[in-house]
Amino acid sequence: MAMAGESSFEDEIMESDIELDGEVVEADNDPPQKMGDPSVEISDEKRDEAQLCKKKGIDALSEGKLDEAIEHLTEAVILNPSSAIVYATRAGVFVKAKKPNAAVRDADAALKINPDSAKGYKSRGMAKAMLGKWEDAAHDLHMAAQLDYDEEIGTELKKVEPNVHKIEEHRKKYERLRKERDMKKADMEKQRKHAEEISAASAALKDGNVIAIHSSSELETKLKAASSLSRLVVLYFTAGWCGPCRFIGPVYQSLAEKHRNVVFLKVDIDELNSVAHLWNVSSVPSFFFLRNGKEIDKVVGADKNGLERKLAQHGSS
Template identity: 75%
Template sequence: MAKAMLGKWEDAAHDLHLAAKLDFDEEISSELKKVEPNVHKIEEHKKKYERLRKERDMKKADLERQRRHAEEVSAASAILKPGDVITIHSSNQLEEIFTAASKLSKLVILYFTATWCGPCRFMGPVYKSLSEQHRNVVFLKLDIDQQGNIAHRWNVSSVPTFSCVINGKEIDKVVGADKTGLERKIAEHGSRKQ
């Protein structure tokens, strides 16, 4: 009973059970009846505490995951510049933009152009206007004379060429100064869920 007085209810119950097995009498039985309810309450509190601790840990981990995702989305959004046409100067820049667009599940239109190309000069203002209209789509522009290695990798044989890219993979292409075709591809692929 001394252990019960010290608040060690589990130890007291264990000792009383052993005593009851060795030498059963009414005094042990009455003390056991006093101690056992406290043992059950302590066990219930332990289970409740453990459940609440697990819930708190899960909530904390979920909040951390949400915070990290929000940071990634914010960083990706800063790179993509909605409403603007981004001029590509390197393969690394292109990969960085594709990664950011993939995180945000955005369609990317990659416009291959050249300064000497007449139809490209016609499509330049059209492309800029489309970028302002479709802010949920990422518009990139690449000069094939300055970035020939990228143009070669994308199998560009004539300009202007517009590649529709989702998750870094080309899903469609418009070759030539086809304003209507480009608008149709943007409408088709820009609205679908990736």
């Protein structure tokens, strides 16, 4: 069962929106572009032809003819699928065409062929930025800068890094709030368990009555319940054949009715000889005053005044 206020606290730490800068484009969902077959044997003739197609693609790009550039570079990819630079170049064209998913596919292919492809990292970083994947974008752009820095990479990083910083700060804030929530939930659970223990302890102790103990486990349960409630306990050892016990018995009951915040227990030494032996009972009636299960005082004999005095002394402490 949820504690009061828990759901509202959950609402408070829900991850909020972050105001990020930079243009994010709608992801392109076109069918994947044609890719080269890496198992194809590449002749020198095909390699030269691919180089020519690549040049045509770059020329078309310089004229702003993006579709034409992609066509030429696609021919180059098919002719020479082992060229990382061709894939990376086409990835760059896809970035300019605002087709980031296609750019990522080409950049992945380039980096698979050449893990040190600066152009592959650059194109993928710019594509990731277009998709709003700022942290991935920053990683790739930093890799590109380490391999072959240029001004375009620096400009892109200036756009990307502020968003990465905002995300990191937001994550730290969210993590702090999450920890605070968990601590509060743990504290609430602790309070709930404590309340259950108090309730169970109160139910186990009969205020205003003398509780007869019939087993060592029952005595342990009552002492534990009294400790959880920080109550004083009077443990009375008696016997059916004891004349003074018959005299003090009604007095003990009246004291229980008067001191309702004190736990009054009674053990018959003939019924529980082992318990009497454990408490070193040498004569009856004997009264042990306990707090937290430990003896703090004792009265031996049918001493009504002594019992009242000890109760006055320890009952309020």
